[in-house]
C-alpha cells in the first residue's frame with residue numbers, strides 16, 4: 001500500500017529544507033505556503049559559517065546565495081566597542097533572497113507547492129478555499145506564526161514578552177563604510193539591536209526588545225529607534241537619514257528558549273515550531289535546517305509514527321544551544337552587567353569560538 005503524501009505547512013527555511021530531504025528520499029511532498037511571493041521574514045539575516053555549510057549541502061553554495069560577507073562581530077555597549085573575529089566566514093542575506101532560493105530549489109527537485117493558508121481541523125489540514133487534505137505525516141514549519149488548531153503553548157512567551165522589530169534603510173556610501181564586512185550588536189537596557197549590510201547594500205536593523213521597553217517609548221517602534229539613536233552616537237551615525245515615519249516590521253511574543261519536547265504521532269514540528277533560540281545567537285535558520293534534516297531521517301525509519309521520537313531527540317539537541325544563547329542574551333539586555341564579560345571576551349583569543357560553538361545546533 002502506498003503511503004499518503006507528506007504535507008509540509010510553511011515554505012520558509014524549515015519547510016523548504018524538509019521538502020528537499022524528502023525528495024532526496026524519493027518522496028514528493030506537498031508544501032503549503034501562504035505567500036505567493038516569498039516574503040521577507042523579520043530576521044537579522046545573519047547566516048553563520050555552519051548554516052552556510054548546511055545550505056551548501058542542500059545545493060545552495062555561498063556563491064549562489066551572494067550575500068554580504070561577514071568576518072567580524074562588533075559589540076557596542078555604552079561608549080565601548082568590542083571587536084571579535086568570527087570562527088568562520090559568515091554572510092548576511094535578505095530573507096526574501098534566501099527563502100526564494102530555497103523554495104525554488106525544492107520546486108525544481110519536484111516539490112508540489114500550493115499557495116494557501118493552512119489550518120488544522122479534526123486531524124486534517126484545511127486550506128483557505130475549504131479543501132481538506134489528509135496525511136499521516138504533517139510537518140509543521142509555520143515559523144513564528146502558529147498553525148491554527150495546533151498552536152505552541154502561549155505561556156512560553158512570559159509576562160514581559162520579547163518582541164522583534166525591524167527597520168531597513170537604503171544603500172548609502174556612509175553606511176556601507178560603517179558596516180562593511182561585519183555584523184554589529186548594540187546592547188541597551190531591555191534589548192539588543194543587530195545591524196548588518198545585506199546583498200543589495202541596504203542595511204538591516206533588527207532588534208529583540210522587551211514589551212515594557214517599547215511601552216516606555218510610547219509603544220511606537222519608530223520612536224524607540226529614534227530614542228536609541230539619541231542615546232548612542234554609534235547608532236545615530238548608522239541610522240542617519242532615517243525617515244520621520246519609517247516602516248518598521250514587528251513580531252510579537254517571541255518565546256525565546258521554548259522547545260517542543262513531545263509531539264503526537266504524525267506531527268513533526270520544525271524550525272521555530274521545534275524550538276526558538278535567542279536571535280542574538282544568529283542560529284535560528286541553522287536550527288530550521290537541522291530540524292528538517294533530522295525529522296526526515298526519523299520519518300524514513302518509522303513514517304509518521306516516528307514523530308514523538310524525533311521531537312524528543314531534537315529537544316535534547318536543542319537544550320545546550322538554547323540555554324547558552326538565553327544566558328548570553330539575558331546578559332546582553334543588561335549592558336552594565338555585560339561590561340566585564342565583554343572585555344574578557346574580546347581580550348581572550350579563542351573565547352568567541354567557544355561561545356559560538358556552544359550556541360550552534
Ligand SMILES: Cc1cc2nc3c(=O)[nH]c(=O)nc-3n(C[C@H](O)[C@H](O)[C@H](O)COP(=O)(O)OP(=O)(O)OC[C@H]3O[C@@H](n4cnc5c(N)ncnc54)[C@H](O)[C@@H]3O)c2cc1C
Pocket residue numbers: 009010011012013014015032033034035039041042043044045046047048116117118119141142143144145146147148163164165206207208251254270271272273279282283284285286288
Ligand atoms: C528579531 C529576530 C532576528 C533574527 N535574526 C536571525 C539571524 O540573524 N540569523 C538566524 O539564523 N536566525 C535569526 N532569527 C531566527 C529566524 O528568523 C527563525 O528561526 C527562522 O526564520 C525559522 O525558520 P522557519 O522556517 O521555522 O520559519 P519562518 O522563516 O517563519 O517561515 C515560516 C513560513 O511559513 C509560512 N506560513 C506561516 N503560517 C502558515 C500557514 N498557516 N499556512 C501556510 N503557510 C504558513 C510563512 O509565510 C513562512 O514562509 C531571528 C529572529 C528574530 C525574531
